[in-house]
Amino acid sequence: QVCLHISMDKIEKQYVGFATLPNQVHRKSVKKGFDFTLMVAGESGLGKSTLVNSLFLTDLYKDRKLLNAEERINQTVEIIKHTVDIEEKGVKLKLTIVDTPGFGDAVNNAECWKPITDYIDQQFEQYFRDESGLNRKNIQDNRVHCCLYFIPPFGHGLRPVDVEFMKALHEKVNVVPLISKADCLTPSEVKKLKDRVREEIDKFGIKIYQFPDCDSDEDEEFKQQDKELKESTPFAVIGSNTVVEAKGQRVRGRLYPWGIVEVENQSHCDFVKLRNMLIRTHMHDLKDVTCDVHYENYRAQCIQQMTSKLTQDSRIESPIPILPLPTPDAETEKLIKMKDQEQDKRGAATEGSRHSPSLNQENR
């Protein structure tokens, strides 16, 4: 026991204690909770609404009645935001899904991506405002962290509209391309289409979300998983709102006269790979890239615009950009009042202890 005591003493001396930093971060972030926003986009009828339903409702709403009913999803006609708060082993996640109406119903599809890019910009703008506002402590982050772009399974690769659409998005959001309704294709057709799409993404300079490189000290299994993930893009997916019976088990799938397609069967499609990527392995990286690359771009543009406006205006000589202040609404007024009162209180305290009103004035 004495020996143990001495060795513990030695350890204590060798460590200052900053090895606990990761634990501190862990505790703090678990307390705060996480949030994630996912968006879907693409032509009408490709199964966007069905997929997001399959993607999250399978695990998230296990006991919801909706699952077992043969629920038909209606056509999406406006951008709809669904938010669910989920908890797993004490970790809280606020998940937001932004379902968008598909394009293709209009005769002219020029700029069909506009409502979607506008939506993404609006979220950035809101965040930028909040960040430069009074109350920065509890900013709600509604920025879109990932956009699943649906490519049709028919056809021979990307259409011009797909290229333009993804290019309109790629500087603003992490684009993850998917081949939809993969049950229409045989395995060799899936492979051919995937190769083709990958080639075209390169050829047209579309910057889709890049999975980060694997560290060299990761174990072999992880490296293999990472390699498979990178080779599977664009993920070929199948969605379904019905639960069918296959080999005595109830599974989410599609029942055809010639058999059953199982959504979560890895030999039928890449649905599980996509879900694991989004939730288990890359959620944090998607958020980091959104914040460090896409939002930073937006911010830089905003600041640049403001500075150029100021330099144009010869009456103002300050090189520091001044934010256009929105007219204060009731909420802001209340906040200002609260902060004033807080300061008054603090001022009074210092006044009391120092007996010097002039000092107090300076403190302000």
Ligand SMILES: Nc1nc2c(ncn2[C@@H]2O[C@H](COP(=O)(O)OP(=O)(O)OP(=O)(O)O)[C@@H](O)[C@H]2O)c(=O)[nH]1
């Ligand atoms: N074969 C097949 N059909 C699917 C799949 N996913 C969805 N569908 C069917 O495709 C039709 C359209 O699905 P939705 O999910 O409404 O498509 P959407 O992309 O949301 O359409 P919009 O809301 O108009 O943009 C429905 O009848 C679905 O049952 C799939 O993976 N394979």
Ligand SMILES: [Mg+2]
């Ligand atoms: Mg829809």
